[in-house]
Amino acid sequence: MAPINFDNDIKNKLEERTIEPSANAWDKLSDRLDASEQKNSKKGFFWLAIAASIVGILLVSQLFFKNTLPNNSTPIIVDTTQESDTEKTIEQTNKEEVSTNVEDVLVEKENSLIPEEKKTSSSTFNNKTQVVELNIDKSNVKERLKKGEKINNLNTSEITGINNKEQQSEILLAQNETENNLIAKVIEVTDTEIDALLNRAKQDIVKQENQSDNTIALDYNELLQDVEDDLEESFRDKMLKKVKESYYTVKTVVAERND
Amino acid sequence: MKVIQLYKNESKLIKKAIQNNREAQHVLFELHAPKMLSVCRYYIKDKQYAEEAMLNGFFKVFSNLKSFKSEGSFEGWIRKIMVRESISFLRQKKNIEFPVEEVEIHNDYTNNIKTEIEVEQIQKLIDALPEGYKIVFVMYAIEGYKHQEIAKTLNISEGTSKSQLFKARKMLQEKINKLNTMSNGTN
Numbered sequence: 001m002a003p004i005n006f007d008n009d010i011k012n013k014l015e016e017r018t019i020e021p022s023a024n025a026w027d028k029l030s031d032r033l034d035a036s037e038q039k040n041s042k043k044g045f046f047w048l049a050i051a052a053s054i055v056g057i058l059l060v061s062q063l064f065f066k067n068t069l070p071n072n073s074t075p076i077i078v079d080t081t082q083e084s085d086t087e088k089t090i091e092q093t094n095k096e097e098v099s100t101n102v103e104d105v106l107v108e109k110e111n112s113l114i115p116e117e118k119k120t121s122s123s124t125f126n127n128k129t130q131v132v133e134l135n136i137d138k139s140n141v142k143e144r145l146k147k148g149e150k151i152n153n154l155n156t157s158e159i160t161g162i163n164n165k166e167q168q169s170e171i172l173l174a175q176n177e178t179e180n181n182l183i184a185k186v187i188e189v190t191d192t193e194i195d196a197l198l199n200r201a202k203q204d205i206v207k208q209e210n211q212s213d214n215t216i217a218l219d220y221n222e223l224l225q226d227v228e229d230d231l232e233e234s235f236r237d238k239m240l241k242k243v244k245e246s247y248y249t250v251k252t253v254v255a256e257r258n259d
Numbered sequence: 260m261k262v263i264q265l266y267k268n269e270s271k272l273i274k275k276a277i278q279n280n281r282e283a284q285h286v287l288f289e290l291h292a293p294k295m296l297s298v299c300r301y302y303i304k305d306k307q308y309a310e311e312a313m314l315n316g317f318f319k320v321f322s323n324l325k326s327f328k329s330e331g332s333f334e335g336w337i338r339k340i341m342v343r344e345s346i347s348f349l350r351q352k353k354n355i356e357f358p359v360e361e362v363e364i365h366n367d368y369t370n371n372i373k374t375e376i377e378v379e380q381i382q383k384l385i386d387a388l389p390e391g392y393k394i395v396f397v398m399y400a401i402e403g404y405k406h407q408e409i410a411k412t413l414n415i416s417e418g419t420s421k422s423q424l425f426k427a428r429k430m431l432q433e434k435i436n437k438l439n440t441m442s443n444g445t446n
């Protein structure tokens with residue numbers, strides 16, 4: 001108990017004491033508090049400035065990315081469209097092949113029919129031109145074929161009218177002759193175009209064949225890689241053999257030295 | 260009377276002081292500064308330095324007044340800040356040493372300190388103690404801290420805190436005894 005009493009005695013004595021601070025103590029403290037308040041307000045401005053700048057940077061970056069992102073995304077879209085285009089072209093080429101076959105048949109038919117009857121030739125020609133129009137993209141060809149078609153339509157209607165009525169006049173005959181000439185011209189034009197289309201189709205087939213050749217080339221690469229792997233393995237084996245040999249030689253040398 | 264009236268409204272003053280009302284802060288300072296300067300003086304020998312530590316303490320009090328949650332007494336809260344500020348002040352000046360030399364144990368505590376010994380004499384005796392002894396003794400005997408708290412505050416072990424307290428008591432006892440015998444001799 002003695003230490004507690006001792007402590008308490010000292011405590012009681014000291015607790016009674018108060019010391020008056022110097023006169024300017026409060027002034028010093030208030031000055032410091034004022035300064036800190038100003039600092040705090042400045043800090044507030046500082047943080048506001050930082051926040052504002054961050055927001056600004058975000059906005060600018062967003063704008064920047066908005067500008068860049070579509071650029072990045074468009075190639076992807078273009079790629080897909082290209083792919084689809086290629087698919088389409090492949091389909092088209094296939095169709096063209098089919099159409100060319102059909103055309104061949106049609107042309108043969110046409111050749112056989114033209115001298116026999118005007119009606120049939122015109123009708124077959126109509127069919128042919130329609131098929132060609134469906135399958136070929138070339139605008140010039142289309143336009144020309146359309147022209148041809150129009151003429152043929154006119155021609156067929158008039159011819160049918162003539163055939164149905166069975167009235168022949170010189171004027172009409174003259175008209176028919178001129179129209180027949182036109183038809184012949186159109187047939188000539190379409191024949192050359194058909195040749196061009198056939199050539200194109202052939203080229204496409206050749207291209208496709210080349211592509212298929214490339215895929216086979218990839219297989220060759222794989223084969224080469226396999227061969228290289230085999231070679232590497234053999235090289236490893238060789239190295240191991242050499243190491244083994246050198247190890248045995250060292251071993252024998254050591255053994256002999258002991259002898 | 261005015262001061263007493265204001266003291267009653269301490270919580271109101273604190274609320275105003277939180278809002279950086281300089282007048283309210285001034286009143287709070289006038290109320291507590293004399294006591295707090297005395298507290299700082301326990302640890303710091305020089306009165307000017309003690310006042311400096313006290314002002315640092317008050318600056319922290321007013322800066323962190325929002326964190327005071329009216330759970331304990333306001334004076335107790337300020338006092339804790341003052342003790343911490345005084346110790347950090349001493350630390351800034353030099354490393355506090357906690358001497359470990361052996362002291363002979365004599366259980367010859369005087370039951371009562373003679374009334375003749377003035378407060379200033381006791382303060383002088385405390386001032387004369389080695390820094391480590393003094394801090395632990397003041398924290399334990401006067402401020403009422405536990406050894407665990409002292410050890411945590413000073414970054415020492417509880418054992419060191421206990422031994423420092425014991426040695427401080429011993430040294431103070433011897434000095435008080437000397438003073439008593441001297442005063443008895445003169446009488």
